[in-house]
Amino acid sequence: MNLFNFELLQNPFFYLPFHSSGWVGWLAMVVLLLFGGISVRRSSDFQQYFKWSKFLLALAMVPLAVLLVEIRVPSLQSGAVPNLPLEMNRTGILVFAAFPIFLAAGITGAFPSLIIGLATGFFLGLFVTHDLFSIAEWGFLGLITGIALSQKYRTTFYRLLRHPLAAALVVWIIFLPLFLLISFFLIPGSLAERLDFALAQNWQYYLMRGIELGVAGLFFELLCLLLPGFWQRPTHLIPSPAEVSLQSRFILFTVPLALLLFVILILADWWVAGRAARQMMESRLQGLTRVTSESLPYFLEAGQSLIIDFAKTDLIQKPPAESQLLLIENIRAIPYFRQLVVLGKDGQWITAYPPTNAENMKFAPDEEAGIALALKGVVVQVYPISPSPGEKSAQVSFIAAIKDELGAVQGVILGRTDFETNPFTQPALSALQGVLENGGEGFILDEQGNILYQTSAATPLTAADQFIGRLEVGKGLYEDTSPTGTRLLVLVEQVTGRPWQVVTRVPASVAQQIALNIAIPTLIILLVLFGAGSVVMFGIVRVVTSSLLKLTDQAVRISHGELDHAIEGKGNDEVGRLGKAFETMRLSLKKRLEELNQLLVVSQGVAANLEISEAIQPILKAALDDECVSARIVLIQEVQLDVEGDKLVSWGAGRQAELYQHLDGQIFEQMRSHHLLSIPNTSRVRRISAVNGKPHPAALIAFGLFFETTYYGALWLAYDKPKNFTEDEVRFLNTLASEAALAAANSRLYASAEIGRRRLEAVLSSVPEPVLVFDEKDRLLLLNPAAMHIPSLISAALPGRPLQDVINSENLIKLISGSLEDRIASREIPLSSGKVFYASVAPVMGDDHQLGKVCVLRDITHYKELDTLKSEIVATVSHDLRTPLTLLRGYSTMLTMIGELNEQQHVYINKIVSTVEDMTHLVNNLLDLSRIESGIPLKIEEVDPMIVVEKIIRQYQPHASQKNIQLTYEGPADGKRVMIKADLALLQQALINLVDNAIKYTRNDGQVVVRVRAGNERLTFEVHDNGIGIAPLDLPRLFEKFYRSGRREAYEKRGSGLGLAIVKSIVERHHGRIWVDSQLGKGSTFYIELPVEQPMVISEEEIREGGATNLKK
Structure with missing residues (x-):
């Protein structure tokens, strides 16, 4: 493993492609990358600063990612890439090389x-591999990775593909053909050679x-798991191509599978061809080496035998x-x-042939050692002597001792020969020369690995180090690599009886050429089959999809209501049957739509x-229809107005409708207990009795007209020929019968409603009070004649007018247009004209x-005059009573002073005083009420309601304390003080x-609470107690003058019955309203709602108006 391998930066350069096909391939890949870049350019977003910064970060990471960590692969270091310079060898895994690509793909x-992939390839090619194809290689990796991580398709496969780990696996697989x-x-x-390298030798680099x-x-x-927001996630997913098009789905599923199968078949074909070529080559080399290895022992044995024979004294x-x-003579x-050379027993020169002298005779070190051993008595020895430079064959020296009859060594004879000139080696050499036909080489090696003979002089005879430690005897044919990176096929055979070896080797390209010759026919067949299969499959898919597209277009037409285009369903296959089914559906829909149009x-x-x-x-x-001659409907008489008695009503249509009218009664009675009566042939089924002299239909069908549980009549059809009724016909006619039943029910309801309306008109016409009815939008529905006779009330008595x-009257308009909810407003x-009416408006509820409103007006002019007279009398009497009551109270109190x-x-005096006080209180109330109702202007001023309530609370606190009643006050919830006029x-x-x-009216230990609530331009006073409460029957009259409840608890309390009437008058003078919520036995709450601002002038007309009392029960 190398960390920070900066040595690579010292030698930047590129090797250009070595042949024209390389240039063509490189330029084609550049075009593909340009096309891919243009295709994906619009889908990338550089608008945000965040994405720009991440992109620049990824670009800056490229040099570090390439140089940071490299894991060396020993198997790649042991050999070179064929025919390439050593500088272009790729020998390691760059662990972080793909990081910038994934960063850019996931974010931008x-x-x-x-772009990041191209930059990575450029940097790698310039400093590491020195080839231009690195740019294309990493450019494709960047493009495919970016597409995989940024696609927005919504299926499960594409969702997984947006995960980096899954994308890496898929990109690696897709990259295989390009690699x-x-x-x-x-x-x-x-x-x-190139095919063999691509298909057989380069898998380690693909694995890297x-x-x-x-x-x-x-x-x-x-x-992504740790920082979900760091990675780009598409928010709007779109359908994948496989979801949009059947042809696209077929292509996406079959083309990758076919390509994978095609690649596998090519690899398998190449592997089989290579294996066959290898076996052929191995068989041929084995024959040659075996002949050579078996011939050499005879050469050696003959030489030893001859040298011994020549060793004579x-x-x-x-x-x-x-x-x-x-x-x-011997030679x-x-x-x-x-x-041949003869030496004496002291090693001195004796003679030689071919002749030479002792000064020119030179012995190799092995020969000198052998001569010494022969003088010591060794009978025979064989020494291979390294040849001179430029020679193909080594010299083989045979040394034998010359002994006398007693076995004493008298001298030494030395015979020299070589493989090229010796007649005994010619069979072996001829066999070894057969390697040259295959472009290979043959070698004979001694036990030290020295080359004794070679078929070609290109390899130096002294280059023994290329064989030392690398020969594998008995393994058969195996691969080796020359120092130039050429792959070789090597076969080694051991020489029998000697530690010599016969080595034959040929370039792997020879076997590759043989494999190519074997594989080309198969490859051509595969290409033809693949091309033909693709054309056939795409043709089949095209036919299927075109048929489906036609069916789709027809379905679209059907969905748009175009049912006049016939569908041709050719063939009996699935598509043909589908087309026929569509045609059947079209006809059925067309018929159904016609029926629906008729039903509409x-x-x-x-x-x-x-x-x-x-x-x-x-x-x-x-x-x-075309076969029906009569269609009739017979109904009860209630469906039609102005029909008296129990007479049936009927209608008919058709060219013979009147001929069969006499059967209406029979069918009407038959259908009382049946919903359907179907007679395909009346001559065979006699359900309808024939009438003498009257025609009889050949077939008929009848439907009972029932709505809910009411029988209205029958719909029946007559035919002049027997007819079998289909299910669709029965269903359609049954629907018509349902519509007829509905029409009969509606007509009956309409008749009943019309009768009711006429009765209502009669009733309203007889009512003396004006009555007006309005709808929910305050438009006039009807009014009675009494309303028309009131002067200055009605301006336009037209129904539907606002x-x-x-x-x-504006006052009446306000009353009617006001909100009623569920109460009656009056x-x-x-x-x-001077008349006064009491108007009551009640809602008409659904x-x-x-649903609307009803307004009833009652003339109270006479009662208002009486009320005014009463008020005047009461005011006069009350005023006149004050003086005698004052004197009476004064004299009553003075009696105790006499x-x-x-x-x-004392008891009598106290009763007199108490009665006088009650009368005085009553008189004061009457006078107050009279002043309020008389229209005296109000003294409007700005008042703080909280101060008023607090003052009253202090005033009545002692009174409440006598009954142990808790009297409290609650202001607005927000604590804000509001002023009121x-x-x-x-x-x-x-x-x-x-x-x-x-x-x-609150019992001892009770509670009374006074609250003030502020609203939008309104102020509400609440007086709540938990006293005896008010009965529901008393609530409507609670604010009337002198009204007191009939309950015993109320009579036990002294009062005049004017207090609440005075409160009501005061509230109405202030344009407010008063109401009460009460539950018997639980207490009451009185509400006073006043506007914050008061109008400056109050007219007498408004003073005389009675306010609408809102009573909430």
């Missing part, structure tokens, strides 16, 4: 990821890319000239040795006409909402009356 999209192409174009050499992608995917997957004992002749007899017309006719005679005409027309156009309405009074007299004296009087009543 596919286009920035492509094979890059590997093919990368190296120079023949087609076979997978590890680099996997490490980055795992890191960013963990980062005559060579020592005779003169050198004669010894030389013997040598010549010519058997031309095995190319030189029928429904519209039924809904638009309440007269039964008009409503049933569409039904009769819809029931008629309230403001109908009535002249008010005195003075008219310009189930849960208001003299002593007994106890009985009012008559201070009257306001105090109203509140005093309510507080006094509350204390009076």
